Every structure is written in C-alpha cells, then in structure tokens.
Amino acid sequence: MAELKPHLLQIMNGLIEEVRFGKAALRIAIGLNYADPDAWAVAPLFFGLAPSKSGSRTDVRSEVV
Amino acid sequence: MYAAKLCDKPTKKKTPVTIRTLLNLAKKQPMLFTKGSHAEVIEAANKCWKIISGLKVPLASIEKRRHESLAHLDANSVMNPGQLKHTAPLTLADLEKIFEGTEEILRSMDRFFTGLVGEIIFLEQDDYRAVLRIAADAKRSATRSASPKQPRPTAESE
Numbered sequence: 001m002a003e004l005k006p007h008l009l010q011i012m013n014g015l016i017e018e019v020r021f022g023k024a025a026l027r028i029a030i031g032l033n034y035a036d037p038d039a040w041a042v043a044p045l046f047f048g049l050a051p052s053k054s055g056s057r058t059d060v061r062s063e064v065v
Numbered sequence: 066m067y068a069a070k071l072c073d074k075p076t077k078k079k080t081p082v083t084i085r086t087l088l089n090l091a092k093k094q095p096m097l098f099t100k101g102s103h104a105e106v107i108e109a110a111n112k113c114w115k116i117i118s119g120l121k122v123p124l125a126s127i128e129k130r131r132h133e134s135l136a137h138l139d140a141n142s143v144m145n146p147g148q149l150k151h152t153a154p155l156t157l158a159d160l161e162k163i164f165e166g167t168e169e170i171l172r173s174m175d176r177f178f179t180g181l182v183g184e185i186i187f188l189e190q191d192d193y194r195a196v197l198r199i200a201a202d203a204k205r206s207a208t209r210s211a212s213p214k215q216p217r218p219t220a221e222s223e
Contacts, residue, residue: 040201
C-alpha cells in the first residue's frame with residue numbers, strides 16, 4: 001500500500017492541534033493538583049482519574065507524574 | 066500521551082507525523098516554506114533541532130512511559146507498578162517544558178509558511194476552575210447543613 005504523505009499545512013494543523021490539547025490537559029492536571037481539598041472530597045475518584053490523559057494517572061496530587 | 070505523540074520516533078512499520086517530520090521536511094524541501102529563503106528555513110530548522118536536543122531527557126522518560134504503561138502494558142510494569150517513577154522520572158514542569166519547546170518550534174517554522182500562528186491555547190482553557198469552585202461550595206454547604214444547629218443566644222443568657 002502506498003504511504004500517505006500529508007502536505008505541510010496538514011502537518012502544521014495536526015501538530016498545532018496536539019499542542020493545544022496537550023497544553024489544556026496539562027493545565028487541568030496542574031489545576032487539579034492544587035485544587036481545594038473540599039472540591040476533591042466531592043468525587044475523589046473522578047478528580048483522580050480525570051487527568052489520566054496527561055499521563056499523570058494515580059499520583060496526580062504529587063509534583064512527579 | 067500528547068507529548069509522546071508530538072515527538073514520537075518512526076518505526077519499521079509506521080512513520081507518524083511529529084515535530085521531527087516537520088523539521089525533516091524543512092531540511093529536505095525548504096521550498097515548501099514560501100515566506101523565507103532556503104537558507105533561512107534550514108537555519109531555523111537547525112535551531113529547532115537544538116530545542117529538541119535540549120529536551121532529550123524528559124522525552125526519553127516519556128517514550129519509556131509510552132511504551133511500558135500508556136500505549137502498551139509492559140510485563141515489567143505489571144510486575145513492578147511503581148518502578149517507572151524511578152526509571153523514567155517525569156514532572157509536571159518537564160511536561161510544561163516540552164509543550165513550550167514544541168510550541169516555539171511550530172511558531173518559528175510557521176514564520177516561513179503562513180505567519181499566522183500565535184500562542185497555541187484554547188481560549189476557555191481555565192474553565193475547569195468553575196467546576197472546582199462549584200464542587201467546593203457544594204461540599205461546604207452540605208457539611209454546614211449536616212452539622213447540628215447551635216441554639217441562638219438569648220438576651221437572658223448573655
């Protein structure tokens with residue numbers, strides 16, 4: 001099968017989209033890391049799992065991910 | 066995973082689109098970047114490769130985590146679940162550096178292409194704060210209503 005070759009505009013758009021989503025996910029992970037404990041107490045499982053897309057997984061509340 | 070995807074390395078079977086693809090394209094086909102001379106484009110690409118080299122350590126950690134825990138479940142990760150913290154250390158600051166670096170690369174290469182790329186963000190990227198505030202307020206008011214009411218002091222008791 002022939003290899004698909006995207007053109008420059010498609011490559012730029014694809015990479016920009018990844019950076020945009022990655023930065024947003026990271027910002028949310030950092031925000032949850034320093035969130036009010038009262039907010040965490042509402043749904044600790046949800047808030048614990050929410051940033052898993054950024055690779056933080058279970059130790060989201062520590063500085064090391 | 067977003068950071069891993071941006072700087073992924075090609076394999077025998079797949080050639081993913083990454084920052085490396087963009088920089089290789091700039092070196093091989095600088096004529097695609099229509100707003101600069103070939104020399105300027107190649108020089109900018111070389112500077113961008115230096116940014117990638119500066120991120121070598123966190124990128125190596127990300128690659129290891131991607132292969133052993135995020136994209137695939139490695140046998141070693143199953144047997145030693147906490148080991149990646151030591152063998153592939155990674156902090157939130159490392160991830161921030163990677164996104165800053167890749168954003169800088171995209172902006173500097175785009176200067177020779179559309180020239181339109183500014184700061185790469187979602188405009189509503191802080192809206193999670195509203196959710197946290199509502200959740201915290203709800204928890205506090207639930208705690209207040211659950212606690213036994215204190216009798217109001219009367220004039221006689223004062």
